[in-house]
Amino acid sequence: MSSAAILLAAAILLAPGPVAVRRLVGVEPVRAVQVRHRRTADPLATASALDVFAVCLAAGMSVAAAATATAPSAPKLLGAVLRRAADLLALGADPDTAWSRPAEAADGGEALARLARRSASSGSALAQGVAELAEQSRQDAGHAASAAAERASVLIAGPLGLCFLPAFICLGIVPVVAGLAGDVFSSGIL
Numbered sequence: 001m002s003s004a005a006i007l008l009a010a011a012i013l014l015a016p017g018p019v020a021v022r023r024l025v026g027v028e029p030v031r032a033v034q035v036r037h038r039r040t041a042d043p044l045a046t047a048s049a050l051d052v053f054a055v056c057l058a059a060g061m062s063v064a065a066a067a068t069a070t071a072p073s074a075p076k077l078l079g080a081v082l083r084r085a086a087d088l089l090a091l092g093a094d095p096d097t098a099w100s101r102p103a104e105a106a107d108g109g110e111a112l113a114r115l116a117r118r119s120a121s122s123g124s125a126l127a128q129g130v131a132e133l134a135e136q137s138r139q140d141a142g143h144a145a146s147a148a149a150e151r152a153s154v155l156i157a158g159p160l161g162l163c164f165l166p167a168f169i170c171l172g173i174v175p176v177v178a179g180l181a182g183d184v185f186s187s188g189i190l
Contacts (some may be wrong), residue, residue, distance in 0.1 A: 041075060043141035046108040049074035050134035053082070053112075057127035063116070064089035081109035085116070095120030108137055 049070055056066035067086035071079045088098035099116040111133055119126040 043144060044138060045075045046078055047134045047137040047141065049078055049082075050108060050112065050130050050137060054127050054130040054134060057125075057130060062089075063095075063126065078109045078112070081113060085113070108133065 052073060053066055053070040056069050057063065061069065064086045067082040067089070071082040071086065073079075074082055085098045089095070096117055099113040099120070112130065115129045115133060116126060118124070119129060
């Protein structure tokens with residue numbers, strides 16, 4: 001056996017384990033339960049709630065009953081808009097008042113309120129408009145996911161390049177330069 005192989009085997013046997021290295025460095029051991037996931041809202045929850053609302057309307061339910069049925073499964077802000085409108089419509093308020101936009105309307109609530117007010121004033125069917133709004137919400141979620149994936153690919157390219165560049169220089173360029181330098185010095189040109 002060569003001396004390099006013996007030294008490598010001795011280094012492996014005598015090297016401190018990962019626990020000793022962590023104690024020396026002062027790093028806590030990583031546990032699988034320490035991983036915390038960010039809680040993000042489901043980007044398709046608004047679309048599914050709007051689909052439920054559209055199906056309820058297409059099935060012949062009144063707007064107040066459909067909003068009451070949809071509100072528990074809707075995202076928080078959209079559910080609040082639906083509950084408020086359902087309560088006001090059940091009390092006999094006019095649709096413009098029931099669907100008036102609260103200050104915190106989001107998650108498609110503002111667009112739904114605008115669509116419902118327009119439907120009430122023109123007499124057009126609300127179900128088809130809500131279905132189109134759900135499709136638009138799904139498309140927006142798809143575009144947002146594509147944009148996030150493109151951002152991730154750009155952010156990954158930098159560190160990946162920094163990792164491969166030293167390896168390329170050490171394994172690709174240095175041997176070529178060393179070989180050429182050896183030939184140049186042995187030929188007597190310099």
